[in-house]
Amino acid sequence: MTTCRYRGRALIRLKWDNVSKTTIILEPGDEAAQVAIGRCLAEALAYHGIVYLNGELGAGKTTLARGVLRALGHDGAVKSPTYTLVEPYDLETGRVYHFDLYRLGDPEELEFLGARDMLADRALTLVEWPVRGEGWLPAADVVITLSLMGQGRRLVLEAGSDHGVQALQRLAVSTRDIS
Ligand SMILES: Nc1ncnc2c1ncn2[C@@H]1O[C@H](COP(=O)(O)OP(=O)(O)OP(=O)(O)O)[C@@H](O)[C@H]1O
Ligand SMILES: [Mg+2]
Numbered sequence: 001m002t003t004c005r006y007r008g009r010a011l012i013r014l015k016w017d018n019v020s021k022t023t024i025i026l027e028p029g030d031e032a033a034q035v036a037i038g039r040c041l042a043e044a045l046a047y048h049g050i051v052y053l054n055g056e057l058g059a060g061k062t063t064l065a066r067g068v069l070r071a072l073g074h075d076g077a078v079k080s081p082t083y084t085l086v087e088p089y090d091l092e093t094g095r096v097y098h099f100d101l102y103r104l105g106d107p108e109e110l111e112f113l114g115a116r117d118m119l120a121d122r123a124l125t126l127v128e129w130p131v132r133g134e135g136w137l138p139a140a141d142v143v144i145t146l147s148l149m150g151q152g153r154r155l156v157l158e159a160g161s162d163h164g165v166q167a168l169q170r171l172a173v174s175t176r177d178i179s
Contacts, residue, residue, distance in 0.1 A: 022158060022159035022168060023157065023159070023168070024156075024168050024172050025155065025156050026175060027154050028153055028155065029150075029151065029152035030151070034063045035067035037155065038066060038068040039068070040171055041068060041071075041167070042068040042124060043170070043174065045124060045141065045142070048123060049124060049125070049141035049142065049163055050119070050139070050142075051127065051140060052127050052137075052144065053127060053146065054129075054130065055145060055146030056148075059148065060146050061128045062078060062100075064155075065098050065126045066078040068124060069096055069098070072089070072092070072094055073093055074091050074096070080100045080128065081100045082103055083103065085100065085101060085103070085109070085113060086100075086118065094122075095121060095122075095123035095124070096124045097119075097123055097126070098128075099125070099127040100129060101127065102128065102129045104132040104133060107132070107133050107136035107137075110137075111136075139161065141159070141160055141163045141167065142157055142158070142159060142164045142167060143157075144156070157171070
C-alpha cells in the first residue's frame with residue numbers, strides 16, 4: 001500500500017477555513033507535489049467518492065488524477081480520456097473512473113457511455129470539466145478548483161457531502177507532513 005507522504009522540499013501550505021472546516025487550500029509547487037496530493041486525497045476518501053476537477057487547460061487536473069491512481073496501485077501511464085470521455089481502472093484497492101468531459105457535446109452522451117452504472121458503483125470517480133455534464137452528473141463529495149500560481153498550482157478543495165467533509169479533515173492532517 002502506498003502512502004501519501006511526500007518527502008520533498010517544503011512545497012505546500014495548508015490553510016483551514018475556520019468557519020466551515022470544509023475547505024482546504026493547497027499550493028503544490030511542482031508536479032511531484034501535485035501527485036503527492038492526489039495520493040493523499042485517494043487515501044482520505046478511503047478510495048471511493050466523486051471528485052470534480054475544475055480548472056483551465058493545463059491546470060494540473062490529470063496530474064492530480066495520476067496521484068489518485070498511484071495510491072490505488074496503478075503504476076502505468078495516465079492519459080486524459082479526451083476522446084473516449086472515460087477511462088475505467090480495475091485496481092487492487094478498488095475501481096477508479098476517470099472522466100474528461102472537455103469534448104462532451106451533450107450530457108445525454110454520458111447515458112450512452114453507461115456512465116449511470118459507473119456512477120452508481122462504489123468507486124473513486126474523478127471528473128475533469130464537470131461543467132460540461134452539469135445537470136446530469138450527481139453532486140460531488142469534493143470539488144477541487146485548480147489554478148496556476150507562479151510556477152506551481154493552487155488547489156481549493158471544498159466538501160460537498162458528509163463523506164467529503166470527513167475526507168478533507170483527514171487530508172488536512174495527512175498533508176500537514178508535506179508542508
Ligand atoms: N503543481 C504543479 N506545479 C507545476 N507544474 C504542474 C503542477 N501540476 C501539474 N503540472 C504540470 O502542468 C502541466 C499540465 O498538467 P495536466 O495535464 O495535469 O493539466 P490538465 O488540467 O489535466 O489539463 P487539460 O485540461 O488539458 O486536461 C503538466 O506539464 C504538468 O506536469
Ligand atoms: Mg487533463
